[in-house]
Amino acid sequence: MATFLYRLGRFSYRRRRLVALLWVGLLVLFGVGAAVLKAPTSSDFSIPGTEAQRAIDLLKDRMPQASADGATARVVIRAPAGHTLAEPANRAAVEQVVGKLRTAPQVGSVVDPYQAKALSPDQRTALTQVTYKVTQVDVKQSSRDALQDAADAGRSAGLTVEMGGSATQGMPEQGASELIGLAIAAVVLLITLGSLVAAGLPLLNAILGVAIAMSGITAATGLVEMSSTTSTLALMLGLAVAIDYALFITSRYRHELEEGRSGEEAAGRAVGTAGSAVVFAGLTVVIALVGLGVVGIPILTEMGVAAGFAVVVAVLIALSLLPAMLGFAGRRVLGGRIRGLRGGPRP
The missing domain is CATH 1.20.1640.10 (Multidrug efflux transporter AcrB transmembrane domain)
Known part of the structure; x- marks a missing residue:
């Protein structure tokens, strides 16, 4: 050598x-x-042979609308001190946010916090989850901007809106x-x-x-x-x-x-x-x-x-x-x- x-x-x-x-x-x-x-x-990210992967494949086959491997965003909405989200004005603001999320690009489904009973016991905080049709890598910046616009609509109504999840994180x-x-x-x-x-x-x-x-x-x-x-x-x-x-x-x-x-x-x-x-x-x-x-x-x-x-x-x-x-x-x-x-x- x-x-x-x-x-x-x-x-x-x-x-x-x-x-x-x-x-x-x-x-x-x-x-x-x-x-x-x-x-x-x-x-696509897969780990063949695992129970989780089999479940994801089954959901894709039987319920493609569920977007089992799609990116997600969790949106937390909170009413000001002394108020609740059950009040008509605040409820309308929350529904406006949910409506904007549903019409955002690449969104597959949005959980309505009122229908899902995802409200805190004091009725001041609500949680909604947005599921996208694509994975985190394929989420476009325009979709993230639409997510931010929906949050701004709630903030302009006096609510506190915070977001998290894989869909909010851009790829480095x-x-x-x-x-x-x-x-x-x-x-x-x-x-x-x-x-x-x-x-x-x-x-x-x-x-x-x-x-x-x-x-x-x-x-x-x-x-x-x-x-x-x-x-x-x-x-x-x-x-x-x-x-x-x-x-x-x-x-x-x-x-x-x-x-x-x-x-x-x-x-x-x-x-x-x-x-x-x-x-x-x-x-x-x-x-x-x-x-x-x-x-x-x-x-x-x-x-x-x-x-x-x-x-x-x-x-x-x-x-x-x-x-x-x-x-x-x-x-x-x-x-x-x-x-x-x-x-x-x-x-």
Whole structure:
């Protein structure tokens, strides 16, 4: 293994333009595949074999209007002190809120608190539940706005209206947290390595690896049904391991250069030694991720396989593209222009 990796490192360093061109070509190929094959993802979540899942499937089959797996919102309405919801004016306001909820987009059913006797003993508080025809992932912002409008109608009548439930919670947007993570990683790498070039190489590897992995996962949606949350783990883990593995090899390459070896020899030794650790670490992570399929939960299986693919890409890039990029950087990975940081010139 070490001998093969040593030769691979030397080859990638020596033929760096060819290696870089091949990886750019793969990025373009996967990008085109993602654009052509991309298909809508599924928001269904199921745990086959459990009693709860059998009940949900039975309700879908016998009572589809019940929206057994639909998002829900609980609306609590309270009358002012000294008043009750049984008073005609307050009851009319509550019925107005319920009416607005029933006509809101994507709503399947609304429980009338008066008919369901969902009032507190003092008649001051009422509870109504809104069930949507779609799952939380598919609830549109316009539906949440309509929910808020219904609550505002009750508040304008002097009532206190509060809401909760899965339908009121928007899905977190991907991108912002990952960018923050990259920024923090850049600062840590810069402080540790003291070189802009050395700190930038692991980040560049991570970005390219994640781009290829995410494009591949997106393209796969056109071939198999995939959950909308499948790519989440792949994105986070792909960034983490790509930076980690590239840092191992870059650090060893810098050490070999400091020992006086040529760039090609340093790249070969770095990949042959640190690269072996990268291969076994990546293999261990992939086995653990694919092992998620043992539980028999489809979404966990999908996330494990997708994340495992991202790790494989990170390992391949660290072993082949990184030595090529080190060849382009040359000895600039040793010194930085930031005074006071490790690896940079001293004042």
